[in-house]
Amino acid sequence: MGKPRLHIGDKNYSSWSMRPWLALRVGGVAFEEVLHPLPEMGGAKPAFGAISPNARVPALELEDVTIAESLAICEWAAEQNPSLWPKGSSDRALARSAASIMHSGFPNLRNDAPMNIRRRTDAARMTQAGLDDAAKVDELWSGWLKRSGGPFLFGDYSVADAMYAPVVTRFITYAIPRSAEADRYMNRMVAEPHMAAWIAAAEKETRQLPRSDIA
Numbered sequence: 001m002g003k004p005r006l007h008i009g010d011k012n013y014s015s016w017s018m019r020p021w022l023a024l025r026v027g028g029v030a031f032e033e034v035l036h037p038l039p040e041m042g043g044a045k046p047a048f049g050a051i052s053p054n055a056r057v058p059a060l061e062l063e064d065v066t067i068a069e070s071l072a073i074c075e076w077a078a079e080q081n082p083s084l085w086p087k088g089s090s091d092r093a094l095a096r097s098a099a100s101i102m103h104s105g106f107p108n109l110r111n112d113a114p115m116n117i118r119r120r121t122d123a124a125r126m127t128q129a130g131l132d133d134a135a136k137v138d139e140l141w142s143g144w145l146k147r148s149g150g151p152f153l154f155g156d157y158s159v160a161d162a163m164y165a166p167v168v169t170r171f172i173t174y175a176i177p178r179s180a181e182a183d184r185y186m187n188r189m190v191a192e193p194h195m196a197a198w199i200a201a202a203e204k205e206t207r208q209l210p211r212s213d214i215a
């Protein structure tokens with residue numbers, strides 16, 4: 001079989017694509033990436049329906065099936081390389097819980113502060129609900145780091161870190177206030193070579209999405 005193909009959106013904007021891309025890269029799982037421009041708000045929808053069962057990216061195309069949903073793709077990556085989840089059963093359960101909390105949560109933070117790696121603006125544009133979501137993320141990160149002793153949320157880099165990676169970039173883009181512990185974690189995350197490579201590629205992209213760049 002050829003390499004799995006990961007369909008992703010623009011690296012500057014596609015937060016959901018970033019997560020499994022990181023899990024696959026950190027896990028050392030070989031794959032090809034296929035980048036599809038994300039649609040403009042109200043613009044013509046690209047043919048993501050032909051790529052993925054949920055008509056969204058990311059999607060991982062295997063020989064026999066295509067896997068939709070970022071967290072499911074991360075789980076597949078962790079089946080190829082089990083070190084993407086912590087070893088101990090309680091730690092593994094907690095890391096899975098952390099990843100699920102991110103996958104289903106923090107809607108106000110996501111709405112107020114769409115991922116835009118290149119941009120530098122400020123948190124004044126965010127609602128109190130969005131800032132409250134960010135403060136909750138900070139509290140969770142700090143608690144998990146205290147419990148594990150770091151350097152990543154559950155010790156070694158895990159799927160949980162990949163799931164929170166786009167939030168790290170949002171804290172930077174929107175200069176969201178954070179604790180010293182969260183700041184140190186963010187510095188470790190952006191220095192991680194695969195995340196640094198994604199950020200460098202995002203910074204080279206020139207396409208703009210007005211809903212994120214002008215709003």
Ligand SMILES: N[C@@H](CCC(=O)N[C@@H](CS)C(=O)NCC(=O)O)C(=O)O
Nearest residue numbers: 009014015016056057058069070071
């Ligand atoms: N729950 C999905 C969310 C995927 C998602 O919303 N992807 C966005 C790009 S980051 C998308 O495909 N948007 C295209 C559209 O809305 O038509 C996941 O975890 O993968």
